[in-house]
Amino acid sequence: MKALLCTQFGGLNRLELKEVAPPTPGPGQLRIAVKAASLNFPDALMVQGLYQIKPALPFSPGSEFSGLVVEVGSAVKxxxxxxxxxxxxLGGFAEQALADAERCMPLPLGMDFEVGAALILTYCTSLRGLKDRGRIQAGETLLVLGAAGGVGAAAVEIGRALGARVIACxxxxxxxxxxxxxxxxExxxxxxxxxxxxxxALTDGLGVDLVYDPVGGPLTEQALRATxxxxxxxxxxxAAGEIPKIALNLCLLKERALVGVYWGDSLKHDPASHERNVAQLLAWIANGKIRPRISERVPLAAVPALMARMAARQIMGKAIVLPEAA
Ligand SMILES: NC(=O)c1ccc[n+]([C@@H]2O[C@H](COP(=O)([O-])OP(=O)(O)OC[C@H]3O[C@@H](n4cnc5c(N)ncnc54)[C@H](OP(=O)(O)O)[C@@H]3O)[C@@H](O)[C@H]2O)c1
Structure with missing residues (x-):
């Protein structure tokens, strides 16, 4: 099978498209024929060795995908x-990939593979952030930075679905x-x-109630001062590549709060809220309140160039990788 392989951490041009043997599932795993995978910002960081998780080499990137189960581990019921x-x-940028069964969910009836691959990471992060961590209320004003990107676009749609007034940047x-x-x-x-x-100017001089910040850098302090x-x-x-340092008097002055969001780890600490959030997202998909915007589709060979374009801020919404495409 074809797989995009990271054999050493470094530049995106070091990724190689190779022919490899299909992987064998462990007892709690599934082997999946990947029909669609989506590109997320951490995928590009991971192959460069810049992400908080460094997988053992060699590995295929691609943290979110959908497909057909072709083999089931002995302990999976x-x-x-x-x-x-x-x-x-991990491993979605390949014709086949392994996944822990507990990190899988059935693709809902009527949902196509591309939408399934573009749904979980960005929308769950944004719902976790806005609802569980930000405690957003209907009628509040939400400022979204990087609002045309993956998680940002999801935050705009979810903010609206939860009744907020959304200012997108x-x-x-x-x-x-x-x-x-x-x-x-706005x-x-x-x-x-x-x-x-x-x-x-847009809030009668009051400022916004909640900021959704996937960008960092100097914009963070500007946005905090606008609350x-x-x-x-x-x-x-x-995404801007710089972790901002904030003077805490800005929090004291208006009783502001800085609130961390780490969706991936929240699955371990708060699985019940994840279940509720997935159910909410599926209901919104069904009634048309949210709809992942897929802006482009590429084959495996084009993934390094796609990652480079993501780093250059050239992708809107979600980009999909189709491992079976030539
Ligand atoms: N906390 C969590 O649980 C969690 C989960 C998923 C993702 N994330 C993080 O969220 C961030 C965004 O992820 P994403 O998948 O939405 O990425 P994305 O689709 O590439 O969007 C990032 C946006 O950031 C803006 N940006 C500003 N400066 C940038 C720069 N120097 N390079 C690249 N983009 C820049 C861009 O918008 P403009 O050009 O309009 O400024 C871009 O649309 C990443 O840091 C990712 O690791 C966190």
Whole structure:
């Protein structure tokens, strides 16, 4: 089978497309014929050795995928060969991949493989952040940074679904138009406008209640300064490459809070909320309140170039990898 392999950490051009033997599942695992995988920011960090998790070499990246079960580990009771599943783990940028059965879920009836591969990581992160960690309330104002990216776009849609007024921020008019199509009420180009000034102008000088921040860098402090009394800032990630250092007097002054979000680890610590959130997302998909936006589809050989474009801020919504495509 074909697999994209990371044999050494480093530049994206070191990834190699190779012919390898299909993997053998352990007792609690499934072997899955991958029909679609989605690219997430951590995938590109991981192959460069820049992510908090460093898998043993060699490995195939690709943390989120969907496909057909082709082999079932001896201890797995819930799945059978032929089942359609969504999986979260590693190895999705290959024709076949292993996944722990407990990190899989059935692909809902009527959902196609591409949507299944684009759903869990970004939407669960954003729902975990906005609802469980940010305690967002209907009628509150939400500021989303990097709002045309993977987790940002999900935050815009979920913010609207939870009844918030959403101000979406991104770096170009094309991205802002995309955010309006997602449902954003207002948009700000933070490369051209002063973030705090524009936010205050849009909120009668009060500021926003909640910030969703997957970008980091200097924008974090600007966004925190644009929050209202009792405002919260969700620390989602640092796509800008810089972890900001914040003076804590900014929290004292308006009783603001900085709130961390780590969806992957929250599965261990709060599995019940994950179950509830997945059920909520499926209900919203069914009634059309949310819809993953797939902006492009590429074969395995094009993944390094796709990762480079993600690092260059050139992807909107979700990009899908199709391992069977030539
Ligand atoms: N905490 C969690 O549980 C969790 C879960 C998933 C992802 N994350 C993190 O969230 C972040 C975003 O992930 P994603 O999948 O949404 O990525 P993405 O699709 O690439 O979106 C990131 C956005 O960040 C903005 N950005 C600003 N400066 C950037 C730079 N120098 N390089 C790249 N992007 C830049 C871009 O928007 P503009 O061009 O409009 O500024 C881009 O659309 C990552 O740091 C990821 O590790 C965290």
């Amino acid at each position: 819930r799945y059978r060969v032929g089942d359609r599943v969504i999986a979260f783990g 991104a770096s170009s008019e094309e991205k802002l138009a995309f955010c309006r199509e997602l449902g954003a009420d 948009t700000i180009d933070y490369t051209k406008e002063k973030l705090r000034d524009r936010v205050l 209202a009394w009792g405002g919260r800032l969700l620390v989602i990630g640092f």
